[in-house]
Amino acid sequence: MSKDTVITRKDMKEPDKFQVAATQAASWAASRKKHLVIAGGAVVAALVIVAAVSALRAQREQTAGAAASALLAAMGGEVSSVPLPGVPGPFFPTQEAKQRAVIAEADKVIAAHGGTGPALVAELARGDAHYKLGDWDAALASYERYLKDAPADDSFRFGALEGVGLVREAKGDLAGAAQAYERLATEAPKMADRADLERARVLAAAGKASEARALLAGFAEKHKDSLLTPEASERLARLGGKE
Incomplete structure (x- = not known):
């Protein structure tokens, strides 16, 4: 069962x-x-x-x-030392206080309603909050749990995949970040153009300029309708490739 x-x-x-x-x-x-x-x-x-x-x-x-309504309220809360006119709140004195509140509410949803769709969303929200606080290991753990439990066609899956790439990069693991963005392109095809652009960026940062140039050189052909093509061309030019 x-x-x-x-x-x-x-x-x-x-x-x-x-x-x-x-x-x-x-x-x-x-x-x-x-x-x-x-x-x-x-x-x-x-x-x-x-x-x-x-x-x-x-x-x-x-x-x-x-039960997730309190979590959504915390996620949509404003950072302000005083209540803002016409804004329902909640209000948090600092960004850290807001993210701590998000984590606390996410913990409640996951503990009480594990295995449900809202609990999956709470896991992703918890990962994002840990990332914003610089708690890399905790963020990575949440993103990986989400990816393990979420269906392959889950509409928020791309967020966790991107989160893994961001955390790997923040931890200095550029090779791991490049792999995460490659996985993002494969598992979330609608985000493939953004994933390739980010992958090229971390490859260049890792000293693999030739791989980055190759990825950017084929960007326009691979992503014909992408709005990111001008940015890809600009980055390619900065790396010494052809526009």
Whole structure:
């Protein structure tokens, strides 16, 4: 049984969840009565369990989303020593205080709702907050956990991949940063132009100017519709290549 389907002691104290799941499962079974009769008792039982579990999982996602509201508020908070007119807040005296608040709220969501979509978003937010605080190892750990747990087609996956590259670079691991940007280009094709541009930059910083020039020289052909082509040409010119 997966982590999402484990029934905890807390769940057992909340019968409303099961009532909702049972009602949805019964409705699902009724709409498919003819097929279920043909399928046989064992299969019917299995299908009803699957329906109940799916309903419970949806309820967990909804509950986790509501719990994440404080995290979203902290992420959108303003850094100001005094309340700003017309701005709902929250307000934080420093950028550090804001990022610490984001981490604290992310910790709560992950601890209470692990395995849900909102918990994944919280992991990514926690990684970004640690990065902004200069806590490289903690940021990298969050990004890698996110990448391990998130689906391959997750819409925020590129953020964690880029985060790994930024952390590797901040730690002085330019080879690791280049690999991270190469992975970003592969796993998030819509960000491939940005990934190649950043990869060329760290390659040049690592003393691999020839590799950087080769990447930039083929940029326009590889990314025909990219708005970053002028920037790639400018960087290529600075490295002594052709525009």
